[in-house]
Amino acid sequence: MEPKLDLDPEAIRRCRKAAGAVAESVLRFASERTTASIERATLRLIGVEGADADGVPLVNRVVDCDAAKSILPSGISLAFGKAMVATGLDASGTARAVADGKLDLGKAVAGEDEARERVAALARAAGGRVAAVAAARNAFLDRLGEGRRPLLYVIVASGNIYEDVVQAKVCVKAGAQVIAVIRSTAQSLLDYIPEGATTEGYGGTFATQANFRVMRTALDEVSEEAGRYVRLCNYASGLCMPEMASLGRMERLDVMLNDALYGILFRDINMQRTLTDQAFSRLVSAAGGIIINTGEDNYLTTADAREAAHTVLASQFINEAIALRCGLRPWQLGLGHAMQMNPNDEDMFLLEVAQAQMAREIFPESPLKYMPPTKFMTGNIFRGHVQDALFSLASVMTGQGIHLLGMMTEAMHTPHIHDRYLALEATRMVMTAARNLSEEMCWKPDGKVRHRAAEVLARATDMLEQVEAEGLFAALEKGRFADVARSPKGGRGLKGVHAKSKGYWNPVEDVLRDAVALPGRSE
């Protein structure tokens, strides 16, 4: 798409510079730490599966065992490797032995070299398996394609994975290109991932490895029917962010919401924890060819879209900078933004289009994730359907990459089966009717649209340079994003953060970094 807004390249450069500095500092912080979930993710990646009789995942049993406390700063891998050598069992078997109290992790004294070799081999094997998953996706995409952009993204959230499958299939028939399974309310606060296929959740369906499989299998089936590859999306967020990313990568999820800032601001998750988790998670997704979605769109639910538009842009720059440094490539960055102005404000459509077009031009290679109106949706489903239509128009006019479907029942419930059908139908109609609108039109110089974009960019530049100066933690403490203030020690999950000791070793991370051509870190 040819640029229309004549944005100031110098401002963009300054933004990237400031965001880069912020990212470096955040990643430096993260590189000095590990977390319970990173270590659990590591175990999962080397093959630990299953749960104990109470449904507690074995990875949690291992990482939470008494001995682990002192082990975690060095990483679980070496100790676990020794345990494997000691038991002679595979990864899951070893973990079960630890869980059953048959083996004290602190007391496994097998030879260090053998232990390292054992785990390193598993890590390399995991890397291979994961590459195969990415290859399988690419084969699908080559063979079937996935339809035009923006990709139409709809959620299922019945709470029952089997019901979700039915609904997802119906969505695909109606044109959906990405199916996102929303998680059960507050799953992100759980410090473990439930096991097995689940049929009870509220406001969403539990994210479990089995559920991922059930849905991926079903989507593969309908992808064939529909003659296009349908992507699956879930959340790599919350206290289990690194494990979610890992499971997603293993089970061929294609898109994952992944944004520490969301957890901090909207879930009150501790910032040290989740920013550390995020660095690992993004690495996992990078090599897996997963598209991550970020959550700046959410800022405008608590802050005002007119006033705080620049915070969205600033956050996009930060997310981009962090992501690129974790090995993600631009095409993997579904940077979030949203249409959240009061639809009764004069010219709000122009301002929204200005924002969307601006983001498009600033991140030309990234498939922006565009979020529909939610805040100003009411119980008036008819009016809401039209708000969503304006959104669809804005989206197609500005070349968005991933288009979240607005639902007329947004203010009421997670969607009913026909809500999605109607939403897809209307969206497809609007996008077809105005398919090439963007090619056809230009924005007048000196008009409101160009002014708005320039103003938002200028304010984002100021903000980023300020965040660079004060540091991200301080900025979060001052409530600069989403009008929400959080403290570095507040929120959930801080106790799962561990400063790495000198000898920290994580062969999985090394394999991952290697896969995306980042230098290794262990030893």
Place this chain on the structure above:
Amino acid sequence: MEPKLDLDPEAIRRCRKAAGAVAESVLRFASERTTASIERATLRLIGVEGADADGVPLVNRVVDCDAAKSILPSGISLAFGKAMVATGLDASGTARAVADGKLDLGKAVAGEDEARERVAALARAAGGRVAAVAAARNAFLDRLGEGRRPLLYVIVASGNIYEDVVQAKVCVKAGAQVIAVIRSTAQSLLDYIPEGATTEGYGGTFATQANFRVMRTALDEVSEEAGRYVRLCNYASGLCMPEMASLGRMERLDVMLNDALYGILFRDINMQRTLTDQAFSRLVSAAGGIIINTGEDNYLTTADAREAAHTVLASQFINEAIALRCGLRPWQLGLGHAMQMNPNDEDMFLLEVAQAQMAREIFPESPLKYMPPTKFMTGNIFRGHVQDALFSLASVMTGQGIHLLGMMTEAMHTPHIHDRYLALEATRMVMTAARNLSEEMCWKPDGKVRHRAAEVLARATDMLEQVEAEGLFAALEKGRFADVARSPKGGRGLKGVHAKSKGYWNPVEDVLRDAVALPGRSE
């Protein structure tokens, strides 16, 4: 609005020239004829009111009496003047005497001069009263204004004028600026106007003088409440076109649908009859400050909007040419067009906007009447609501003058009370959100939009020059408009047409022509 399409001025000039020639010939034809309804309108304007015991209007009784047959070619006025002199009664009294058989119109032999003077005085008085009506409207407009353009136009059609009043008031609260009372199905085929306030109609409410008053009174009331003048619209069409125009003028209707072509094509009314009626009707509306709406929008219900778009433009030119020559000024010409493409066609929105913008630029001073999607509306009210939203956007983007509200229930019933509320709400939202979109954007040179406009204009030019060559009657016979073919002698109402005799006299027409500075015709 500054032009955006770079239309070929030479093509526009050629269109106006050809349309002018067509109009001249049609008006020449009309000037040589009178019709039953013109004569009845004349009687109404000089004061004949009321009906006989069977509800037959007195004007019909007079014009249909045995003697009238031979009288009509000379106009009813002189004979009726003689009758007035003979009875010494006022106009209604005289008409009732004729109806009651107390007086034979053919045998009234009063002095010609006195009779002429008598009727001419009434005609002048009528002229005065009508000027007062227009002045009253202007006073309202000066005092209250009428809100922004496009004027939001909604229909009421319950069949019961009192129910219509309730619904109209509700519409005004929701933002309606024009209330159109749709007529009962097939009233246009009646060769008389029913009398009195009516509560039984289907698909609409009878247009009667009393109903006009009931609604105008109610709207004056809510205009005060709303702080803006609400216009009233009805139909000057069908077999009673001239009388409808006259009643509308007397009862302060502000907008009247008035288009002989509609009657010919969609009501199978005889073309000689209705084109003759139309000339008189437009004259009536001209001095009355009434905005007429034309019916080209309807063509696209029977013909294809992609293929036949130029026929709409050609017809607008013809309607403009005829109207201007009947004394109407450009601001009175609500030239019709419609958004009637299959919404699932790629880029249909662009083509529709091209048409709307083109019309806007070609008729810059006329308040184009823009008709919503009807043809592709289905029982899917949700999808329909979005089609209407696209329409509203096209309308505000192209500066239309009168915006007919699309109803999501278009494919089902004349609107329910909340259909209009929802339609007005959504339309206002879209128009507010995109209020200055048109100021902000431009269409790329060499794009589809400009090409489409140029192509439609070029085809309209060809068509108009062809119609000029063959004449309008022949063009209608060949089905050039709306894919419907009609013959000059077919359809209803031909027997009500009378070639004027040499001595044709119509003092009312003279007063009307004088009021709009056209030369008189009688004697």
Place this chain on the structure above:
Amino acid sequence: MSMTPTERPEAPKVEPTGPEPHLVKPYGDAMGDGAVQVSFSLPVPLSDESREAARRLAGKMGLTEPQVYHEADLGHGFSYFIVYGKCRHTVDIARIVVPRVAAAPMGFHEIDEFISHRLGRKVRVIGACTGSDAHTVGIDAIMNMKGFAGEYGLERYTNVETLNLGSQVPNDVLLAKALEFRADVVLVSQVVTQKDVHLTNLAELVDMVEAEGIRDRVLMICGGPRITHEVALELGLDAGFGPGTTPTRVASYFAQELERRWKAAGGAPVTR
């Protein structure tokens, strides 16, 4: 963790409405939830009481947990509500039998050939949009050359002779023309349905055709957006066609039905 589809768990099918799958109930996002959306206006001003009235009304409609999600004051004594609830009712779909137009679908050429081979002479079809109805697009879609939805209309068939009377045709005129034309098939379109005028109109036509004594000689077919085959049968016509009807569907029907009748009667009625 393996990726081959065969090793994946089979997704169990969700059962329709519990133990009795033929008892259907609305579905929102869980079997049996009964989710239904309702909207209406009430002729009372908006107030806590009218909102409650709306809720109770939904309750009377058999919606449990009715929830008013939107309310608007329309002014002048009216209010508008959007309500959701869970429908208690079920319908036994196993007991539903809907009459269908019984005719194997055929294509354009096939029909033309069927007529020439099986009926032995051209079929004469008259059509009109009757009463005060001026909506000709529907009947034209079936009859006009150019046809509808990519199919040719009856005028294009070699073995169908047509006469399309157009709009606003009074029943007596249609009858007279049908007699004159010696029509085998009468096509009537009715689009305007206010106050059930289409039913009155069609019933009147059937009466007139019967009174004329030719009811068994003509196949009477009606169509329109609110017409169903069932309604047509109830009114005494032979078939009814609703929205989206294409010319071949109508022609397939009358060709096959005429064959059946003419066979039974021992031959086609003579035309002139």
Place this chain on the structure above:
Amino acid sequence: MSMTPTERPEAPKVEPTGPEPHLVKPYGDAMGDGAVQVSFSLPVPLSDESREAARRLAGKMGLTEPQVYHEADLGHGFSYFIVYGKCRHTVDIARIVVPRVAAAPMGFHEIDEFISHRLGRKVRVIGACTGSDAHTVGIDAIMNMKGFAGEYGLERYTNVETLNLGSQVPNDVLLAKALEFRADVVLVSQVVTQKDVHLTNLAELVDMVEAEGIRDRVLMICGGPRITHEVALELGLDAGFGPGTTPTRVASYFAQELERRWKAAGGAPVTR
């Protein structure tokens, strides 16, 4: 033909629903027409039979002349319908009594003065969004400085001391903090309502407060998009506020209600 309004006919008023105007019935475009719009999906594929099932279902809901205006095949065994019909039911609006929060509306300054003059000391208000609910926009609208809909929030009042605990607050934490803060008023927000979690949550809180023996010392107020005053009372709270609530409405209520209670009790409870 005259133009002066006085000479014009008076438009007779349209009577609401015939002889018994308190029996209200939906209205489309004629009194008593009962016009209702309904939509739902059925867990059966689209067919003539499922369309008929949809029609019958509407019939069971008490809609006469049910008409299926839209139908869609959603695939995978589901179909969707939009139905209109004429509702048979009426509701007697004269018999409906809806409990209201009884408090005269006051403005920002007025409330502050009311508290200082009539209550004699500052009011202590604690707020939280409880359970796993993370939707703080509602409670913030009432409590935050910047307020909502052009009104200041409680934090801006001179005579209100506030403590906003934010989101995802477990009931026991709220209770402990309320005791510690010696709250006079507890504000609870509940936005997520899936599986009626808001009802369970609120009922649990009331139980805990009662078990703690301080139920009569605190005014318990809840709010959220699906909360009504009636629901709050049923759950044992003192008041409930729904969508669109503004800070002054809540403050007017607790100020006046505390005055009433404290008067009856002979004075305000001491705070520390």
